[in-house]
Amino acid sequence: MMGPIPAELLGLIFLRKSLRFRLMAGEKIGLLLVRKAKVLVQGSFVETDLLVEGGRIREVKSLIDTPGARELDGEGLYAGPGWVDLHTHLYPLRFGGVGSREKNLGVRTGVTCLLDAGTTGAKNFEGFKERVIDRAETKIFALLNIKSLGIRFWQLGRVRTGEDDFRMISEVLSKHRGLIKGIKVTASREHMAASDPLYYVRRAIDAGNEFSLPVMVHFGLTPPELEQILPMLRSKDLLTHCFRNAGHTIFDSRGRLRPSILAARDRGVGFDLGHGVRSFSFPVLEQALLQGFDDFTISSDLYLLSRPFRARSFANVLSKFLNSGMGLEKVIAAASIKPAEWLGLERALAPGKPAELTLFRLEAGEFIFDDCWGEKRTGTQRIVPVYAISGGSLFPCRQ
Ligand SMILES: [Zn+2]
Incomplete structure (x- = not known):
């Protein structure tokens, strides 16, 4: 059986699939619309759109129509505070x-x-x-x-x-x-x-x-x-x-x-x-x-x-x-x-706040986790980072 796909490779696949524009990792993103991600709003993840401009969050609401914005398909992703x-x-x-x-x-x-x-x-x-x-x-x-x-x-x-x-x-x-x-x-x-x-x-x-x-x-x-x-x-x-x-x-x-x-x-x-x-x-x-x-x-x-x-x-x-x-x-x-x-930093995902975000997905499976004293636990999901948005730039992630 094939092993799990390395997170780094998945990040690249996501980047190719989900960005409807060419963008070098770490390049300034200008106006970026993250479509249909589950965004952490007031303590819960809710599916919505999120518009980022010049290092700040401009809007968090559904179906934002923004001509000229680059789009990132957030389906299947969680967008939480950085x-x-x-x-x-x-x-x-x-x-x-x-x-x-x-x-x-x-x-x-x-x-x-x-x-x-x-x-x-x-x-x-x-x-x-x-x-x-x-x-x-x-x-x-x-x-x-x-x-x-x-x-x-x-x-x-x-x-x-x-x-x-x-x-x-x-x-x-x-x-x-x-x-x-x-x-x-x-x-x-x-x-x-x-x-x-x-x-x-x-x-x-x-x-x-x-x-x-x-x-x-x-x-x-x-x-x-x-x-x-x-x-x-x-x-x-x-x-x-x-x-x-x-x-x-x-x-x-x-x-x-x-x-x-x-x-x-x-x-x-x-x-x-x-x-x-x-x-x-x-x-x-x-x-x-x-x-x-x-x-x-x-x-x-x-x-x-x-x-x-x-x-x-x-x-x-x-x-x-x-x-x-x-x-x-x-x-x-x-x-x-x-x-x-x-x-003393701000992380609220709301209009006007700094656009510091981590986009991740939950991978389902059977995962063994260990602590520092030889104890193991089997888990059913793990958190995999896919993108970071920080300082007005977008970075594809690996574990
Ligand atoms: Zn230390």
């Missing part, structure tokens, strides 16, 4: 980082905006900006790592107190307001100073207070414990890797959501997936959903190890949530509207 991945790593190994290439994570895979989760710090952020951010097709924002050299592949596990330089951090944050959206701290045993496991968490929150920026906290191996970290977090701070399962989870010893998690949520602290290679567990997700814990952002933590293994792609991560019983609208909101809100 995907936003809040946890990625984009500074590559050849410069000392742990990142994957933007072209493998960005608009060509349906992701219209990427947040680099602190791969660089005050000493190497300029290099990251020049070499990656300024040259990317995809809109990129960054978190600045509280450690001055960020996350270095060759230096994992060798941390001492004092790898930060507060004066320099302040300079970089002042210079790149708008581009740097927050501070990142990796609060996990192997990345913390043994003498004081909370040192960097405190430093990150100090910097956040000084510059009115949120902090993204990675939690992992103890110390520090969640019970120590959570009371320190402020409204809009984000706990990433919330569905980890390494003996230290968001649940207490009786399997209930920790009171400190609920208290943090009530204070406005956000929760983020950050799938990666060690931070997604089906049982933890399922248990959390059963307990009504469904307000979080879905992010991939794609970097040089999780792209070939486990997370693989943003769409693959989304499919795991879709097959775990979260409705499609909720999955898409957690991957677009919610993370966009955190970054």
Whole structure:
């Protein structure tokens, strides 16, 4: 039997079939009419037309008659707000980082905006900006790592107190307001100073207070414990890797959501997936959903190890949530509207709003999904990105 057709090829077939004009990928689209796609309007997907002009949405209504518009046949496609991945790593190994290439994570895979989760710090952020951010097709924002050299592949596990330089951090944050959206701290045993496991968490929150920026906290191996970290977090701070399962989870010893998690949520602290290679567990997700814990952002933590293994792609991560019983609208909101809100971006599909869209289809079949701890689930559908519309251009997608 023939295997499934690769998504990249399907994207090209769709592009040839559905565009009634010649268009190079990434070319400015001018006036574009997307016909009969299921568009996410006020929380539900409804079949309608959508007219885009010059990077903005002009109309969302049925049977728009627009002479001169290029047309894209949206039948069989869903048109949702552009995907936003809040946890990625984009500074590559050849410069000392742990990142994957933007072209493998960005608009060509349906992701219209990427947040680099602190791969660089005050000493190497300029290099990251020049070499990656300024040259990317995809809109990129960054978190600045509280450690001055960020996350270095060759230096994992060798941390001492004092790898930060507060004066320099302040300079970089002042210079790149708008581009740097927050501070990142990796609060996990192997990345913390043994003498004081909370040192960097405190430093990150100090910097956040000084510059009115949120902090993204990675939690992992103890110390520090969640019970120590959570009371320190402020409204809009984000706990990433919330569905980890390494003996230290968001649940207490009786399997209930920790009171400190609920208290943090009530204070406005956000929760983020950050799938990666060690931070997604089906049982933890399922248990959390059963307990009504469904307000979080879905992010991939794609970097040089999780792209070939486990997370693989943003769409693959989304499919795991879709097959775990979260409705499609909720999955898409957690991957677009919610993370966009955190970054201060607009994603509503309404006239006058920026035309940042991801068009995808649902493929039916039998698909095996795995988590990071050896658990597998069989799913009946998966999300396949077909086009991204971003910055006034159209991009055919692959997984
Ligand atoms: Zn990460």
